[in-house]
Every structure is written in structure tokens, then in C-alpha cells.
Amino acid sequence: MVDEFEHICTRKANVPGLVVMKDVTIAKSEFVEGEKAVTKLQDFQEDPELFRYCTLPQILKYVECFTGPNIMAMHTMLINKPPDTGKKTSRHPMHQDLHYFPFRPADRIVCSWTAMEKVHRENGCLVVLPGSHRGTLQEHDYPEWEGGVNKMYHGVRNYDPGHPRVHLEMEKGDTVFFHPLLIHGSGMNQTEGFRKAISCHYASSDCYYIDVKGTTQENIGNEVKELASRKYGVDDTVSFQDTWALRGRLVKGDRTSL
Numbered sequence: 156m157v158d159e160f161e162h163i164c165t166r167k168a169n170v171p172g173l174v175v176m177k178d179v180t181i182a183k184s185e186f187v188e189g190e191k192a193v194t195k196l197q198d199f200q201e202d203p204e205l206f207r208y209c210t211l212p213q214i215l216k217y218v219e220c221f222t223g224p225n226i227m228a229m230h231t232m233l234i235n236k237p238p239d240t241g242k243k244t245s246r247h248p249m250h251q252d253l254h255y256f257p258f259r260p261a262d263r264i265v266c267s268w269t270a271m272e273k274v275h276r277e278n279g280c281l282v283v284l285p286g287s288h289r290g291t292l293q294e295h296d297y298p299e300w301e302g303g304v305n306k307m308y309h310g311v312r313n314y315d316p317g318h319p320r321v322h323l324e325m326e327k328g329d330t331v332f333f334h335p336l337l338i339h340g341s342g343m344n345q346t347e348g349f350r351k352a353i354s355c356h357y358a359s360s361d362c363y364y365i366d367v368k369g370t371t372q373e374n375i376g377n378e379v380k381e382l383a384s385r386k387y388g389v390d391d392t393v394s395f396q397d398t399w400a401l402r403g404r405l406v407k408g409d410r411t412s413l
């Protein structure tokens with residue numbers, strides 16, 4: 156999967172629908188080539204080699220406990236957290252993934268996140284607020300960071316910095332499964348290496364879409380729709396829900412609703 160990542164970065168592989176995202180400070184500075192420019196690959200569901208991650212039986216065994224037998228891969232990412240440029244933009248603000256998802260119920264959604272190498276505090280491991288998955292969805296917005304923030308890196312507004320945190324230091328291949336309401340983020344990468352992880356958000360295909368108009372999710376819904384119209388030229392008839400229905404891919408069972 157590391158090889159496939161490199162092929163994508165050097166354009167030896169071209170994957171329909173895949174979004175290659177650069178760190179904001181790297182994108183706005185001079186040209187950086189290949190994988191060193193890439194912060195994250197998003198939506199690799201049409202890449203056979205990377206999508207193999209989403210179908211691994213040793214992962215689905217646990218996913219099925221939360222989703223039941225009809226399992227959709229709704230969101231796929233390969234994160235290549237770069238060495239921080241000094242602006243602290245390699246951080247990911249504390250957030251709840253449910254903010255991005257116009258479907259419910261939350262308990263039928265689960266994320267698997269696998270370390271592709273040793274992750275620790277120095278290279279920016281995941282940080283979680285234990286127990287926060289028992290709360291509700293919070294208001295999210297861009298954090299006020301001096302050095303800039305990556306596109307769509309919304310964070311929880313007014314979260315309690317005094318809440319206990321747990322740093323998830325992991326060995327290569329270790330996998331964490333977490334609830335979409337769990338407040339989490341990741342720190343700066345203070346090493347010279349790129350910290351790689353691969354993840355998939357699964358949901359039961361029996362989940363249903365919700366309308367985010369008038370909710371705290373309206374801001375991200377509008378941002379995603381703007382991106383879809385800029386990138387694919389689609390008009391306003393393509394909804395926030397549609398952008399998810401188009402990207403979601405069945406991994407097991409039947410596609411009943413999503």
C-alpha cells in the first residue's frame with residue numbers, strides 16, 4: 156500500500172474520484188515534488204490495492220459488531236502527515252468525524268485507523284478525549300491558528316482543554332476503532348519523516364441520510380458542495396448527501412439505504 160501511495164503521488168497510477176491534498180503551507184510555497192508534497196489522499200475507493208484495506212477480514216470482523224452485516228465504506232483516507240514546516244499546520248484540530256457525515260444513526264458508524272509505521276507523540280499520533288463519544292455533536296469551525304489551517308480542518312468550538320487526553324502511541328499495523336462522536340485530533344509532526352496511516356469510515360448501509368440545513372453541519376455541507384461544483388462542475392441539484400452516496404462503496408451484505 157505504501158508502494159501504491161508512491162505510484163499515485165508520482166502519477167504512475169490515476170484513480171477516478173481520488174483527491175490529492177497538499178499541506179496548506181506547502182501548497183502556497185514553492186514547488187515540492189511527489190509524495191513530499193502530499194498530506195492526504197482522500198476517496199481511494201476506486202483504487203484496488205488501497206481499497207483492499209477496507210475489505211480485510213481481520214478489520215471487518217470488528218466493524219461488523221457495530222454496523223451489522225450490511226457494511227458500506229463511506230470515507231477512505233491515506234494520511235501522510237508531513238514534517239511540520241514551522242507553521243504548525245501539520246496539526247489536526249480536535250473534532251468529531253460525525254460533523255462531516257449527513258447520515259445516522261451515529262452508533263452504526265465506526266472508523267478504523269491503522270498505523271502504517273510507528274506513531275508516537277513526536278510524529279503526531281492521534282489524541283483522544285476518552286468518553287466524549289457519549290456526548291452530542293458539537294459546533295465546528297476553523298480554529299484561529301496564526302500559521303494557517305488546512306481546508307476543511309474544522310475543530311470543535313469551545314472544547315474544554317482541561318478534559319483528560321489520551322495519546323494513542325501505536326506500532327506499525329496497530330488499528331484503533333473509534334466512534335464518530337469521539338473528540339480526537341493529532342499533533343504536529345516534529346520529525347523529519349512522513350507519518351503514514353490508512354483509515355476507513357464504515358457505516359451500516361441501513362443508515363439514512365439527514366438534511367443538515369439549520370443544523371451545526373450546514374457550514375461543512377456548503378463547503379463540500381462548493382468543492383463539488385468547482386471540481387466536477389455539478390450544479391445545486393447535487394446535494395451534500397449525494398456527494399456521500401456517490402463515494403460510498405459496499406464491502407459486505409446488501410446496499411439497502413445509503
Ligand SMILES: CCCCCCCCCCCCCC(=O)SCCNC(=O)CCNC(=O)[C@H](O)C(C)(C)COP(=O)(O)OP(=O)(O)OC[C@H]1O[C@@H](n2cnc3c(N)ncnc32)[C@H](O)[C@@H]1OP(=O)(O)O
Nearest residue numbers: 176177178179182183255304305306307308379382383398
Ligand atoms: C464529490 C466531492 C466531494 C469531496 C468531499 C470532501 C469531503 C471530505 C469530508 C471528510 C473529511 C474528514 C476529515 C478531514 O480529513 S478534514 C480535511 C478534508 N479536507 C479535504 O477534504 C480537502 C479537499 N480538497 C480541497 O478542498 C481542494 O483539493 C484544495 C482546496 C485542498 C485544493 O484545491 P485544488 O485541488 O483546486 O488545488 P489548487 O492547487 O488549484 O489550489 C487552489 C487553492 O487552494 C489552496 N490550497 C491548496 N491546498 C490547500 C490546503 N490544504 N488548505 C487550504 N488551501 C489549500 C491553494 O493554495 C490555492 O489557493 P490560492 O493560492 O489560489 O489562494
Ligand SMILES: Nc1ncnc2c1ncn2[C@@H]1O[C@H](COP(=O)(O)OP(=O)(O)OP(=O)(O)O)[C@@H](O)[C@H]1O
Nearest residue numbers: 221222261262263264265266288289332333334335
Ligand atoms: N459505533 C461505535 N464505534 C466505536 N466504538 C463503539 C461504538 N459504539 C459503541 N462503542 C464502544 O464499544 C464498547 C461497547 O459499547 P456498548 O454501547 O455496547 O457498551 P456500553 O456498556 O454501553 O459501554 P459504554 O458505556 O462505554 O458505551 C464501548 O466501549 C463503547 O464505547
Ligand SMILES: O=C(O)CCC(=O)C(=O)O
Nearest residue numbers: 234247252339340341352
Ligand atoms: O490521522 C490523523 O492525523 C487524524 C485524521 C483525522 O482525524 C481525520 O481526517 O478525520
Ligand SMILES: [Fe+2]
Nearest residue numbers: 250251252339
Ligand atoms: Fe477525524
Ligand SMILES: [Mg+2]
Nearest residue numbers: 262288289334
Ligand atoms: Mg454505549
